Amino acid sequence: MQIDPLDHEAAIRVTVFLGVLVAFALAEIAAPRRRREIPRLLRWSNNLALVVLDAALVRLAFPVLAVGLAVIARDRGWGLMNLIDLPVWAAIVIAVLLFDLVIYLQHVVFHAVPVLWRLHRMHHADPEIDVTTGIRFHPVEILLSMALKLAVVAVLGPPAVAVLIFEVLLNATSLFNHSNLKLPPRLDAVLRLFVVTPDMHRVHHSIRREETDSNYGFNLPWWDRLLGTYRAAPRDGHEGMTIGLTRFRSRRDLWLDRMLIQPLRGRARDKDTPPAL
Numbered sequence: 001m002q003i004d005p006l007d008h009e010a011a012i013r014v015t016v017f018l019g020v021l022v023a024f025a026l027a028e029i030a031a032p033r034r035r036r037e038i039p040r041l042l043r044w045s046n047n048l049a050l051v052v053l054d055a056a057l058v059r060l061a062f063p064v065l066a067v068g069l070a071v072i073a074r075d076r077g078w079g080l081m082n083l084i085d086l087p088v089w090a091a092i093v094i095a096v097l098l099f100d101l102v103i104y105l106q107h108v109v110f111h112a113v114p115v116l117w118r119l120h121r122m123h124h125a126d127p128e129i130d131v132t133t134g135i136r137f138h139p140v141e142i143l144l145s146m147a148l149k150l151a152v153v154a155v156l157g158p159p160a161v162a163v164l165i166f167e168v169l170l171n172a173t174s175l176f177n178h179s180n181l182k183l184p185p186r187l188d189a190v191l192r193l194f195v196v197t198p199d200m201h202r203v204h205h206s207i208r209r210e211e212t213d214s215n216y217g218f219n220l221p222w223w224d225r226l227l228g229t230y231r232a233a234p235r236d237g238h239e240g241m242t243i244g245l246t247r248f249r250s251r252r253d254l255w256l257d258r259m260l261i262q263p264l265r266g267r268a269r270d271k272d273t274p275p276a277l
Contacts, residue, residue, distance in 0.1 A: 009067050009164055013171070020172045024131045024179040033182040033198060034239060038128055038251065046256045047132035053256075054135075054142045061143055062150070066167065069153045070160035079157015088159060095158030097220075099166045102152055104223040106145065107216040118263040119144075124212065125248040125262065129205045134178035138263060173219045177201035196221050203234045207242040211235065246270040 058065070064072065073079045081091055110120040119141040126133045137145075153163060177196040192200045196217045204215040214231035217224050224230035234241040247270055252258060 013168060016168050017171050020175050024175050028130055028180040031182045033180050042254055044132050046254055047136045049256050051135040054139050057139050058146055066149045066153050067160050067163045069150055070158055070163045073157045079155060082157040091159050092162040095162035096166045100220045101223055103218060104216055106148055111213055114268040118268050122259050122262045125245050127244040127249050129178055129202055129243050130180040131175050131178060134174040170219050192221050199238060203231050205243050206234050207244055
């Protein structure tokens with residue numbers, strides 16, 4: 001009997017997510033890039049509680065998610081890719097690339113628009129960066145991101161398996177590139193030609209505005225290089241750089257309740273953050 005992976009979408013996603021989360025949590029403990037100052041129990045418990053809340057709200061808010069909508073689009077002939085006769089492999093490659101470009105552009109917009117930055121800055125307010133930072137996103141940002149993905153699926157009409165591949169890759173690479181993992185410099189130099197590495201993405205979590213507004217990629221590194229937002233390394237080095245924002249740095253700000261109300265607190269941008277160059 002042939003098994004259709006789409007029939008096991010939830011199991012595939014959860015299994016890969018938990019496997020990658022545990023693998024990189026152990027790897028960064030064994031080979032940390034930066035010294036840890038905050039107890040893991042405090043940060044990890046609240047960051048993990050946030051991802052559970054995000055997942056529950058997405059399931060409640062949307063009657064169908066991206067993979068399911070792709071199946072509906074295929075059956076009803078919706079979307080551009082259902083009007084074009086493409087080999088399956090080509091349709092998958094094109095869809096994954098386009099989805100990744102959309103997520104890159106979404107990330108840029110969330111930095112540029114003040115009301116959206118209020119939501120996204122909760123991700124940047126983590127004063128340390130490790131594998132759990134890769135799942136630390138405000139629920140409203142997650143809901144907006146899912147709405148955007150559903151709109152792209154409806155317009156594009158990609159193969160459902162391409163959507164599943166993309167979402168699994170995006171989750172896995174977000175955990176990887178946020179991890180506090182020390183890679184050999186030569187390995188990092190090769191890997192960042194094909195995927196966003198921890199050293200590449202860590203620049204994006206710098207307290208310095210010109211570094212925060214760079215290296216937007218989560219999965220593929222090519223958009224930053226092509227569109228001029230790539231920065232090879234932080235000015236102060238990976239061990240010397242300061243992670244996070246100038247505000248929201250107390251341990252109380254790491255609690256779930258404070259993270260949820262953070263978009264309502266204060267001005268959108270830190271007053272003393274240097275402007276982007």
